Amino acid sequence: MSEPEPATEARRIAAEARDRQRFEEEALALADQVYRVARRLVGAREEAEDLVQETYARAFRSWRSFTPGTNMRAWLLRILTNLNVDRGRRIQRTPHSQPLEEGDYYLANKLAAAGGEEVLEQEQVVERMSQDSVVNALASIQPQFRDVVVLVDIGDFTYADAAQILDIPIGTVMSRLHRGRRALKQKLAEDTVP
Amino acid sequence: MTRDPCDKCEEILQDYLDRTLTNEEWAEAESHLEGCDYCRRRYRFEETLRRYVKTSAAERMPPGLMDKLQELRGLDATA
Ligand SMILES: [Zn+2]
Numbered sequence: 001m002s003e004p005e006p007a008t009e010a011r012r013i014a015a016e017a018r019d020r021q022r023f024e025e026e027a028l029a030l031a032d033q034v035y036r037v038a039r040r041l042v043g044a045r046e047e048a049e050d051l052v053q054e055t056y057a058r059a060f061r062s063w064r065s066f067t068p069g070t071n072m073r074a075w076l077l078r079i080l081t082n083l084n085v086d087r088g089r090r091i092q093r094t095p096h097s098q099p100l101e102e103g104d105y106y107l108a109n110k111l112a113a114a115g116g117e118e119v120l121e122q123e124q125v126v127e128r129m130s131q132d133s134v135v136n137a138l139a140s141i142q143p144q145f146r147d148v149v150v151l152v153d154i155g156d157f158t159y160a161d162a163a164q165i166l167d168i169p170i171g172t173v174m175s176r177l178h179r180g181r182r183a184l185k186q187k188l189a190e191d192t193v194p
Numbered sequence: 195m196t197r198d199p200c201d202k203c204e205e206i207l208q209d210y211l212d213r214t215l216t217n218e219e220w221a222e223a224e225s226h227l228e229g230c231d232y233c234r235r236r237y238r239f240e241e242t243l244r245r246y247v248k249t250s251a252a253e254r255m256p257p258g259l260m261d262k263l264q265e266l267r268g269l270d271a272t273a
Pocket residue numbers: 199200203226230232233234
C-alpha cells in the first residue's frame with residue numbers, strides 16, 4: 001500500500017476546506033429564515049436563539065452528510081425540529097384531547113356577524129387583530145399542529161418539505177395543517193370578536 | 195344526500211388557497227365563487243388573513259446571533 005503523494009493530499013485537503021467554507025456560507029445566508037421559523041416553534045426568544053445555535057453547531061459538524069443541490073433550508077429545519085423534540089419540549093397528546101375546531105369560515109362569519117358582510121371586503125378587517133394576538137394565537141395551538149402551520153404558513157415550505165422535516169406522511173401534514181389553521185382562527189375569533 | 199354548495203366551498207377552501215385542487219375541482223370552485231358573494235368574501239378574507247398572519251409572525255434575528263453563528267464555523271475543520 002502506497003501513501004498518497006504529499007502534493008495530491010495537500011490539494012485534496014484544500015479542496016475539502018473550500019467545500020466546507022462554501023457550505024458554511026450557504027448555511028449562514030439562511031440563518032434569518034431559519035430563525036424566523038424557530039422563533040414561532042418555541043415559546044421564548046432566548047429558546048429560539050439557543051435552538052438556532054445548536055442547529056448550526058450540529059450542521060457544521062455534519063456538513064458532509066448534506067447532499068449538495070438539495071434543499072438546505074429544509075435540511076437545517078430537519079436538524080432544528082429534531083433538536084427541539086430532543087429537548088423534551090413536546091409531550092405528545094392525542095389529537096382528540098382538543099375540542100373539535102370550528103369550520104373554516106368561523107372567523108369570517110364571526111366578524112361578519114359583528115360588523116356586517118361588507119367588513120370582509122375591507123383589507124383592514126384583519127388589522128383589528130393586533131400582531132400580538134396573532135403571535136399568541138399561534139402559540140396557543142397544540143405543538144403537533146403548530147409545527148406544520150409554522151413550517152407551511154410562516155416558513156413557506158411545501159407539504160412535501162414539511163413531511164420530510166417532521167418525518168410524517170404528507171397526508172398527516174395536510175390534516176394537521178387544516179386543524180392547526182382552524183384552531184388559529186378559533187383563537188383569533190375568541191380574542192378579537194366581542 | 196344533497197349538500198349545500200357553500201358547505202362544499204368551505205370544505206375546499208384550504209386546497210384552493212394552497213393550490214392543490216384538481217383542475218376539475220378548481221373549475222367547480224371558480225364557478226361557485228363567481229355566483230356566490232358569501233363564499234367569495236370569505237375566500238378573499240382568508241387570503242388577506244394568511245398574508246397578515248405571515249407578516250405578523252415574522253421576527254428578525256436578534257442582533258448578535260449572526261456573530262455567534264459565525265463563531266461556530268470550522269467546527270469540523272479538524273475532523
Ligand atoms: Zn357559497
